[in-house]
Amino acid sequence: LDKISIGMLGLGTVGSGVVKVIRDHQDKLVHGVGCAVQIKRILVQDLEKERDVEVDRSIITAISAEIIDDPTIDVIVEVMGGIEETRKLLLRALENKKHIVTANKDLMALHGPELLETASKNGCDLFYEASVAGGIPILRSVVDGFASDRIHKIIGIVNGTTNYILTKMSDEGKSYLEALKEAQDLGYAEADPEADVEGIDAARKMAILSTLGFSMNVGLGDVRFKGISRVSQEDIEYGKQLGYTMKLIGAAEREGDRIDVTVQPALISDSHPLAAVKNENNAVYVYGDAVGETMFYGPGAGSLPTATAVVSDLAGVMRNMRLGVNGHSAVFPQFPKKLKTTDEVFKKYFLRLVVEDEVGTLAEVTSLFSQEGISVEKIWQNPKRGSISEIVLVTHKASQKNFEDILVKLNDSRVVKRVGSSYRIEI
Numbered sequence: 001l002d003k004i005s006i007g008m009l010g011l012g013t014v015g016s017g018v019v020k021v022i023r024d025h026q027d028k029l030v031h032g033v034g035c036a037v038q039i040k041r042i043l044v045q046d047l048e049k050e051r052d053v054e055v056d057r058s059i060i061t062a063i064s065a066e067i068i069d070d071p072t073i074d075v076i077v078e079v080m081g082g083i084e085e086t087r088k089l090l091l092r093a094l095e096n097k098k099h100i101v102t103a104n105k106d107l108m109a110l111h112g113p114e115l116l117e118t119a120s121k122n123g124c125d126l127f128y129e130a131s132v133a134g135g136i137p138i139l140r141s142v143v144d145g146f147a148s149d150r151i152h153k154i155i156g157i158v159n160g161t162t163n164y165i166l167t168k169m170s171d172e173g174k175s176y177l178e179a180l181k182e183a184q185d186l187g188y189a190e191a192d193p194e195a196d197v198e199g200i201d202a203a204r205k206m207a208i209l210s211t212l213g214f215s216m217n218v219g220l221g222d223v224r225f226k227g228i229s230r231v232s233q234e235d236i237e238y239g240k241q242l243g244y245t246m247k248l249i250g251a252a253e254r255e256g257d258r259i260d261v262t263v264q265p266a267l268i269s270d271s272h273p274l275a276a277v278k279n280e281n282n283a284v285y286v287y288g289d290a291v292g293e294t295m296f297y298g299p300g301a302g303s304l305p306t307a308t309a310v311v312s313d314l315a316g317v318m319r320n321m322r323l324g325v326n327g328h329s330a331v332f333p334q335f336p337k338k339l340k341t342t343d344e345v346f347k348k349y350f351l352r353l354v355v356e357d358e359v360g361t362l363a364e365v366t367s368l369f370s371q372e373g374i375s376v377e378k379i380w381q382n383p384k385r386g387s388i389s390e391i392v393l394v395t396h397k398a399s400q401k402n403f404e405d406i407l408v409k410l411n412d413s414r415v416v417k418r419v420g421s422s423y424r425i426e427i
């Protein structure tokens with residue numbers, strides 16, 4: 001085996017990067033893996049479109065069967081995105097005994113188990129390193145690097161778009177909408193930003209990470225998630241005054257055999273390294289029982305960073321082909337999934353309450369907290385902003401259930417006009 005043939009699905013941002021990386025690193029691939037890569041065909045939608053990379057027009061096609069059913073193609077590199085149509089194409093490719101490398105987190109979070117099983121049945125590899133945190137080799141690290149350890153926590157910033165927006169709001173005082181517009185102009189945010197700003201993209205990545213990290217089948221429906229579209233400038237400012245930075249945090253934690261996986265805007269201590277992860281960068285902390293704390297940092301997206309992850313997976317497939325061991329790399333979940341209930345999750349919280357400006361308000365609020373058994377670490381009644389009077393407080397650790405109960409009580413209380421905002425204090 002001195003050359004393998006690949007068929008690519010997609011020649012957009014990531015696809016163009018893959019073509020460049022294969023071209024520029026061909027020698028390294030030959031040296032490291034022992035064979036060269038030939039891009040045999042590339043599927044696109046629009047045959048006439050200008051491309052970001054020079055490609056022989058004769059290998060571009062709009063007919064998927066010319067790739068999926070071509071017996072001379074060994075590996076499919078899926079960088080087109082999409083869910084249902086892509087799922088069908090990949091299942092057919094696997095039945096045709098083609099290995100797959102994909103960057104598609106939407107697909108893997110939803111149909112990962114089915115695709116991995118089909119791959120394994122057909123003796124094929126299915127690798128998806130690029131689907132989480134782009135250029136950071138986090139999936140391989142979680143699976144291989146921690147093979148001898150037991151992971152109990154994975155926490156991080158896994159969406160570059162929202163991190164860019166929050167950085168601009170925090171460092172430059174921009175409003176959410178201004179920062180979002182800037183992210184869109186720079187190409188970090190899609191025209192329809194919902195999946196990013198509402199936390200869905202990050203939730204998919206946390207589902208993939210916790211499936212691998214905890215060896216349980218964690219789906220998108222198991223992740224409680226919330227986005228950043230309601231984070232206000234005042235919350236960020238209050239956080240700063242208290243020594244915290246606002247980030248969209250993905251957190252997956254295990255205690256015993258039970259796990260909790262969330263994505264939400266949360267406050268983290270300014271002194272924690274995650275607070276220094278700015279703009280479109282990603283960072284993931286993995287805690288192992290034996291190793292302690294490890295941090296992975298880097299570009300979470302972008303053409304070349306994501307493409308390097310794709311081509312590294314390709315190198316893995318090639319190595320397996322040379323050794324004749326394809327189809328054995330997938331690690332299937334070992335444990336049944338058990339999710340924590342809300343009375344088993346303990347965190348500190350930040351709260352901003354819009355209250356009546358009258359004597360006794362503070363006492364009434366603190367008494368509600370003590371009735372719920374939640375102790376308050378810091379509380380302060382803000383000088384009025386215009387006609388609005390606010391109370392800002394930080395709790396000690398409380399169960400999520402107690403915290404949800406107190407939110408209801410506060411909303412019902414005569415002295416509280418509304419709960420302005422509430423956030424977990426994650427670290």
Ligand SMILES: NC(=O)c1ccc[n+]([C@@H]2O[C@H](COP(=O)([O-])OP(=O)(O)OC[C@H]3O[C@@H](n4cnc5c(N)ncnc54)[C@H](OP(=O)(O)O)[C@@H]3O)[C@@H](O)[C@H]2O)c1
Pocket residue numbers: 009010011012013014015043044045046047049078079080081082085103104105106130131134300301302303306
């Ligand atoms: N962009 C990133 O930084 C990044 C990072 C990590 C993971 N990913 C993942 O990588 C995948 C690709 O992302 P991208 O940003 O490269 O997307 P993109 O720029 O929109 O490119 C998609 C490519 O796929 C082709 N395509 C889409 N649907 C098709 C269909 N039904 N039939 C044939 N061709 C089709 C498009 O063809 P035309 O060019 O003709 O329209 C285009 O070349 C996605 O799953 C994404 O989630 C992206």
